Amino acid sequence: MDRNTFTGFFLILVILFGATYFMKPSEEELKRERIVQDSIKQAQSGKLTKSKPAPAAATAPTAVDSNLLKGPFGRARVGNAQVVVLENEDLKVNINTKGGRVESVELKKFKTYDQKPLILFTAEESSFNLALKANGSNINTKDLFFSPSAPGLKVSQKDSAAVTFTANYGPNQSLQYVYTLKGEGFKLGFNIVTKGLENIMTAAPTIHWDALLRQKEKDIKSEHRYSGAYYQQGDEPVEHIGTTEDEKKDIGEDGKIQWVSFKQHFFSNVLISKEGFDKANLAVSTSAEPGVVKGFSASLTLPAKMNSYAMEFYFGPNRYNTLKAQGNNLEGIIDLGWGPLKWVNRFAVLPIFNALEKFNWGYGLIILVLTLILKLVLSPLTYKSYLSMAKMRVLKPEMDEIKAKVGEDNPTLLQQEYLKLYKKAGVNPLGGCIPMLLQMPIVMAFFFFFPNLFELRGEKFLWMTDLSTYDSFVNFGFEIPFMGDHLSLMCILMTISTLIYTYFNNQTSGATGQMKYIGYITPIIFLGVLNSYPAGLNYYYFLANMLTFGQQFLIRQFVNDEKIHAQIQENKKKPEGEKKQSSFQRRMEEYMRQQQSKQNKK
Known part of the structure; x- marks a missing residue:
């Protein structure tokens, strides 16, 4: 995403929010x-x-023909x-x-x-x-x-x-x-x-x-x-x-x-x-x-x-x-959600929740243990995602050199050179995205699971008096667009944890420019969206962020950038026939060749 695209995207958001606020009808x-x-x-x-129509009970007999x-x-x-x-x-x-x-x-x-x-x-x-x-x-x-x-x-x-x-x-x-x-x-x-x-x-x-x-x-x-x-x-x-x-x-x-x-x-x-x-x-x-x-x-x-x-x-x-x-x-x-989200909730999340409920723990502890179990199950995907981002971070100096040689005026040729580098290094540019996408159904499934979970109704945890609804940390006494008439403390903590996670994720992936700041916009948007959602849902997202951050911290202790760099250099020395290439990379190379050919003809 270049600067112009990002600017346009940002202006569209401003127009949408502004139009919604200024053009909405009054309460009256x-x-x-x-x-x-x-x-x-x-x-x-x-x-x-x-x-409240007039009650009909205890009526006297009426005159009848x-x-x-x-x-x-x-x-x-x-x-x-x-x-x-x-x-x-x-x-x-x-x-x-x-x-x-x-x-x-x-x-x-x-x-x-x-x-x-x-x-x-x-x-x-x-x-x-x-x-x-x-x-x-x-x-x-x-x-x-x-x-x-x-x-x-x-x-x-x-x-x-x-x-x-x-x-x-x-x-x-x-x-x-x-x-x-x-x-x-x-x-x-x-x-x-x-x-x-x-x-x-x-x-x-x-x-x-x-x-x-x-x-x-x-x-x-x-x-x-x-x-x-x-x-x-x-x-x-x-x-x-x-x-x-x-x-x-x-x-x-x-x-x-x-x-x-x-x-x-x-x-x-x-x-x-x-x-x-x-x-x-x-x-x-x-x-x-x-x-x-x-x-x-x-x-x-x-x-x-x-x-x-x-x-x-x-x-x-x-x-x-x-x-x-x-x-x-x-x-x-x-x-319980639509499509695969429904099956995730029905055949995975709900049975685990029912099993934990038999221990007669408080629901705050049950949500914590449920999050730990799911994070443990998803840890191989988290590891693969982190490793792929680390490889991209190690490659970044070489990508910057290619960018300086080719320039930004020819994006097709620039992407083609990047693909050549990925191929030599044995790196899949989508390696960090695919594991994250595989986790998305579970993240989205909870968006339906907790708001419809009757068991949380009236259940207390810490300062939250009812996990099935929002916790009113501040009551404004008037409506604020996209926020409502209150501020949820757990939603604020969830937003802060997401911003912290985004910061460290950018450090891991080496994101720069506009892409570096896009990750910070989403948590701010979700602050307004989730502010009126159940405290139990925001509590889960907060725990998920903290546990993911903890996972990445532990992985960093075992993943050494120098070893990754050495492995990449070894991959470069291998003959072309021995290097594995994903179907995505093959399609991208073919697409880039076609685009370069069209550009050369022009």
């Missing part, structure tokens, strides 16, 4: 735009957008809304007799970031309705009052309990919701039984499920980033919508939908169907209301002409091992 404009978008969505779809009482579900159209509680070691589930729906769920062993009870969703901010069409009549279960078989149950660890909610359609005809809860675990059994109704239903029943999910973690921006609607269709990989923008999707042409999930960063609400849903319409929207992460909506079409629909709810944490134990490939909810 953004809020106004979100309110307008929410109003449009509410007008178009009529879906749940308000966070006497003729209506004699019709389908007549007696179920009048009643008092009551709440039935199902509770085990992990869950507290509130079920409302009006609609027979799960109106709220509390995870008893977890708290929000501000130590409040962790409620996945509330009665006021959720809805669940089964739409039926029987004998030409449209029936919505949200308008019916169900009769429970028990007033409420608290299930012991070894037991399981079931409560049946019944709405009578007519003589010997009824609709039942059967909820089953075991003594422990995060699953709630949910069966829909249509006694005597399957033959009079003129259309497939459809479930309409909506929820507005509130902030549960310290950084709501991070929750926005990792929240969305996930689903699995047939044997296809798990897919998702709505993580980066408001989105809608119709699903159903390529096989049964096995399950649908309203996923937040660390917790999920999943509805699993054993028979599968025929169709699904999903929608995710971002609300302008403070403290609200996203709004979710799902319309799920059940198979027609059946008298029983076996389903399950999963209300629980997005912990990889917990989700995997549920079956149905629910662990696909967790984003």
Whole structure:
């Protein structure tokens, strides 16, 4: 990279950052735009957008036409809304007799970031309705009052309990919701039984499920980033919508939908169907209301002409091992990266992490040992990279002589002469880059691993009170472009360690000119990028830098520049036929010959 290229590259960065800062809309404009978008969505779809509509619980019976009482579900159209509680070691589930729906769920062993009870969703901010069409009549279960078989149950660890909610359609005809809860675990059994109704239903029943999910973690921006609607269709990989923008999707042409999930960063609400849903319409929207992460909506079409629909709810944490134990490939909810990064995390990093977790160490120590193991495994690549850079450093005086003879006016001839020198010396110019590139998938894999690692949630280490989010060393009280409203101490330490590593790396490689300073730009950019990422991730990068620096220090004790120089001189004396030449060097030589030939003709 020559001076002009570097100057242009730097100016492009200045323009991009400047344009982003000066042209971005104000917070007031953004809020106004979100309110307008929410109003449009509410007008178009009529879906749940308000966070606190008037509660429907404990309502008095409403006046109903006497003729209506004699019709389908007549007696179920009048009643008092009551709440039935199902509770085990992990869950507290509130079920409302009006609609027979799960109106709220509390995870008893977890708290929000501000130590409040962790409620996945509330009665006021959720809805669940089964739409039926029987004998030409449209029936919505949200308008019916169900009769429970028990007033409420608290299930012991070894037991399981079931409560049946019944709405009578007519003589010997009824609709039942059967909820089953075991003594422990995060699953709630949910069966829909249509006694005597399957033959009079003129259309497939459809479930309409909506929820507005509130902030549960310290950084709501991070929750926005990792929240969305996930689903699995047939044997296809798990897919998702709505993580980066408001989105809608119709699903159903390529096989049964096995399950649908309203996923937040660390917790999920999943509805699993054993028979599968025929169709699904999903929608995710971002609300302008403070403290609200996203709004979710799902319309799920059940198979027609059946008298029983076996389903399950999963209300629980997005912990990889917990989700995997549920079956149905629910662990696909967790984003472990794309392509090879996903396989690195799933088959290398995660098993090592699980093995270390069995020692019951603190997670700060586990991350340290995990980094040590990975650095040990990658040490042969680190050694080869350092050795190649050392060879290039030893060759630099000879390269400077060639540059002085040829001059900078003919870059093609200069590169051709360099290649001749590399060939004589038996040095591969890419020898230092290739080992570093091979390590990149692991470095990038951790960029997905730590932000999605549930185990770090609420875990303390040193001054960091929660390894799953940023550590606020300084709070500005206002937003700074590319930095946010705070400064993370661990991110600062990571940046400093990267700058130190870059300095010593330049000493090893002998980098000069603009190339010498490019390495210092990246850490400064990543200071802004990683400032709001989990402290656990920055802690890992800090350890990786320090351990790499330590590795290079040890390697320098065993790698002698004089011996390398002597070896290079020996290589130069070898006949041309005995020297090994990489395919890259052969292609480069051929390319340089062609370029020189074109230049000579000109």
